Amino acid sequence: MSRLKERTKDRDKRISPLAIRAQLKAIRAFGNQTPHDLGAIRQPVLVANGDQDVMVASSHSVDMARRLPHSQLRVYPDSGHGGGPARPTSFVRVRDGAFQLGGAPFRFGGTNCYYLHQQSHYMIDAVLDDAANMSLKVLRAWAFADGVGNGFPPLQPQPYQYDEAAFDSLDYAVYKAGQVGVRLVLALTNNWPDYGGMRQYVTWFLGLPDAKLLSAHAKAMAGQ
Numbered sequence: 001m002s003r004l005k006e007r008t009k010d011r012d013k014r015i016s017p018l019a020i021r022a023q024l025k026a027i028r029a030f031g032n033q034t035p036h037d038l039g040a041i042r043q044p045v046l047v048a049n050g051d052q053d054v055m056v057a058s059s060h061s062v063d064m065a066r067r068l069p070h071s072q073l074r075v076y077p078d079s080g081h082g083g084g085p086a087r088p089t090s091f092v093r094v095r096d097g098a099f100q101l102g103g104a105p106f107r108f109g110g111t112n113c114y115y116l117h118q119q120s121h122y123m124i125d126a127v128l129d130d131a132a133n134m135s136l137k138v139l140r141a142w143a144f145a146d147g148v149g150n151g152f153p154p155l156q157p158q159p160y161q162y163d164e165a166a167f168d169s170l171d172y173a174v175y176k177a178g179q180v181g182v183r184l185v186l187a188l189t190n191n192w193p194d195y196g197g198m199r200q201y202v203t204w205f206l207g208l209p210d211a212k213l214l215s216a217h218a219k220a221m222a223g224q
Helices: 017-031 058-067 121-133 164-180 197-206 212-223
Strands: 045-050 071-076 093-095 098-101 110-112 138-142 183-187
Touching (some): 045 058, 121 138, 121 164, 164 183
Parallel strands (some): 110 138
Antiparallel strands (some): 093 098
């Protein structure tokens, strides 16, 4: 409970009684539905919740994980609804110019493997198992593939449109990294044209053929 007052800026407003009643009504209606068949979901799934969720009982998360064939359940102690954000110590953070994990200095050896998001589960297993066996704690990988006709299966073929099936390799890489204890740095774009990069965004939103023209375009706009 003491963590509730840690955030002093941009706090949410208190929820109104009308909103509370609407939420309870929706939760009750959802709870009365026939359970969905989750066995058809073959992708790895992380099910996470707090152990004291009073909005939706934590036991429902346990039941969901039980019915998903490839799931990993994580229940955060001393946490309620949205337990993951309430327990940020599981993520590496930066404080005073240094990496920290759980409040302690985090030092690591790492490597780069940009293509995990486009590979088979077998290849992902091989790369991450080797990284773990070499005691590499961190691996950087790409988490983007934008545009069509570039020789790769796109994650985002058009702006704001995503191919869910194409995310299978990326989802599995995140899952596998968690299993072997390797932390990921996931790049969401870069300045290389491979997998789209900034060139694709410049083409989409500015109508320019190459990101190299972006600087000239920005200078021209600034001079207007």
